[in-house]
Structure formats: structure tokens, C-alpha cells
Amino acid sequence: MLSYQHIYHAGNLADVQKHALLAVMLDYMGQKPKPMSYLETHAGRGVYQLNAEAAVKTGEAEAGIGRAEDWFDADHPYMRALTAVRAKHGAQAYPGSPALAVALTRAEDTLQFCELHPQEAEALRGAMRGSGAKVHQKDGYETVMGICPPTPRRGVLLIDPSYEIKSDYKTLPNMIAHVHRKWNVGVVALWYPVLRDGLHKPMITALKDKNFPKVLHHEVSFPAAREGHRMIGSGMFILNAPYGLEQEAAHLTACFAEINS
Numbered sequence: 346m347l348s349y350q351h352i353y354h355a356g357n358l359a360d361v362q363k364h365a366l367l368a369v370m371l372d373y374m375g376q377k378p379k380p381m382s383y384l385e386t387h388a389g390r391g392v393y394q395l396n397a398e399a400a401v402k403t404g405e406a407e408a409g410i411g412r413a414e415d416w417f418d419a420d421h422p423y424m425r426a427l428t429a430v431r432a433k434h435g436a437q438a439y440p441g442s443p444a445l446a447v448a449l450t451r452a453e454d455t456l457q458f459c460e461l462h463p464q465e466a467e468a469l470r471g472a473m474r475g476s477g478a479k480v481h482q483k484d485g486y487e488t489v490m491g492i493c494p495p496t497p498r499r500g501v502l503l504i505d506p507s508y509e510i511k512s513d514y515k516t517l518p519n520m521i522a523h524v525h526r527k528w529n530v531g532v533v534a535l536w537y538p539v540l541r542d543g544l545h546k547p548m549i550t551a552l553k554d555k556n557f558p559k560v561l562h563h564e565v566s567f568p569a570a571r572e573g574h575r576m577i578g579s580g581m582f583i584l585n586a587p588y589g590l591e592q593e594a595a596h597l598t599a600c601f602a603e604i605n606s
């Protein structure tokens with residue numbers, strides 16, 4: 346049974362890295378007058394209330410988006426999505442990746458989200474109501490492999506597991522290679538935690554060995570959320586990375602360097 350709930354971590358520094366890069370990718374893809382597909386294997390509930398007991402308890406959002414909002418101009422796509430979600434869901438709301446995608450895509454784009462946890466999927470359906478996005482309460486890996494190549498073929502896939510199942514680190518490189526074989530033009534973005542014990546490292550080596558095209562590999566480090574916490578940073582491995590993303594990655598690297606100094 347799945348126990349991970351993103352509300353404890355929503356808006357933390359790992360989300361800031363992932364969501365800022367995702368927002369820039371979607372903004373760029375949306376500038377061309379051709380429709381696109383947007384898919385997620387692990388969607389979460391879509392919108393988080395940062396004054397919820399679980400979020401306040403960990404303090405991760407306060408140490409994350411609470412301090413990072415100043416890193417971005419008001420017209421940065423991440424901030425545009427944050428403003429749009431707060432206008433709709435209240436001043437304490439924070440956009441998970443599905444809400445970010447809804448805010449930054451157009452009516453002609455096709456959005457599909459997988460979320461296995463029954464309560465999270467139910468909340469996601471509520472958050473997505475009226476957006477036209479499709480929610481699958483199914484295993485994200487199998488569902489996305491079945492959908493790829495999506496229609497339209499231009500598009501982005503976000504793979505954002507909670508890594509509760511440790512074999513994910515081993516199976517992800519082959520899963521991504523499989524998706525890439527079926528959908529060679531797709532932008533595929535994988536998020537992963539940077540762990541003190543280095544458990545993520547063989548996965549990165551295996552991904553690099555695949556020689557995917559136009560890879561952007563970006564890692565940031567930050568203080569552990571709590572003493573003894575294993576996550577000391579986060580990473581994004583993106584293939585077919587859109588133009589302009591390196592510049593955003595460099596901006597994030599500089600911002601994270603400040604909090605570590």
C-alpha cells in the first residue's frame with residue numbers, strides 16, 4: 346500500500362527546482378502554434394494548501410517556496426502559474442505539477458495524469474475539473490507506456506515517482522529507453538532525490554550510458570529538511586530538453602548556491 350503523501354513536502358526546495366524547470370519547458374513548448382501532449386506518471390493531488398497541518402508540521406514549504414519566490418520575476422512562468430492557482434484556490438495554495446501544467450498550456454493541448462492513490466486521485470479529479478485534463482487512477486508506468494507515442498506527438502512527459510519502491514532506481518533507465526524508442530521526439534523529464542548514501546547514483550550512470558539526445562542533467566544541493574534526513578538535494582534528467590532550459594538551470598544553480606553558502 347502506498348503511504349507517501351506529497352502534502353508533507355509540497356513547495357519544498359526539490360519542488361522549486363522541478364517546478365521551475367517544468368514551467369519553463371511548458372512555456373517554451375506553448376510558444377509554437379502546434380498543439381502538444383502533456384503526460385505524468387505520478388501526478389499527486391494537483392493543488393496543495395500550504396497551511397494544512399501536514400505542510401506546516403514539516404516546514405518544508407516555508408524553507409522552500411517561502412524563501413524562493415524572490416528568485417523569480419513576476420512574469421516567470423512558475424510565478425505566473427503560482428499567481429493563477431492562488432487566484433483560484435486561495436492565498437495559501439501551491440500548484441503541484443498538474444496545476445502548473447493546466448496554467449501553462451492551451452485549450453488545444455492534451456493533458457493526461459496518472460495517480461494510483463485513491464484519495465490523491467479523487468482530489469486530483471476535483472482540482473482538474475473543467476480543465477479538460479484526463480485523470481487515470483492506474484499505474485503510471487504501464488499507462489504511459491501504453492499511451493506513448495501520444496497524439497499530438499509533440500509533447501512532454503514528467504516522471505516524478507516517490508521512490509517508495511526501491512526497485513524504481515533500477516527499472517527507470519529501461520522504462521525511459523522504452524518510452525524514447527516509441528516516442529523519439531518526446532521531451533522526457535525524470536525527477537530524483539540526491540541521497541546522502543548515493544542510492545540514486547547507479548541510476549544516473551545507467552541513464553547516461555543510454556546516450557539519449559539533447560540531455561539536460563541538473564542537480565542542486567540543499568540542507569536536509571530534518572536531522573538525519575537522507576535527501577540532500579534533487580535532480581532532473583531531461584531528454585530532448587527544449588531550448589532555453591540550460592539558462593534556467595544555471596539561474597537555479599546560482600540561487601541554490603546562495604542558500605548553501
Ligand code: SAM
Nearest residue numbers: 351387388389441442460461462484485505507
Ligand atoms: N508530480 C507531483 C508534483 O510535482 O506536484 C508530485 C507527485 S508525488 C512525488 C508522487 C505521487 O505518485 C504520489 O501521489 C503517489 O501516490 C503516486 N504514485 C506512487 N506510485 C504510483 C504509480 N505506480 N502510479 C501512479 N502514481 C503513483
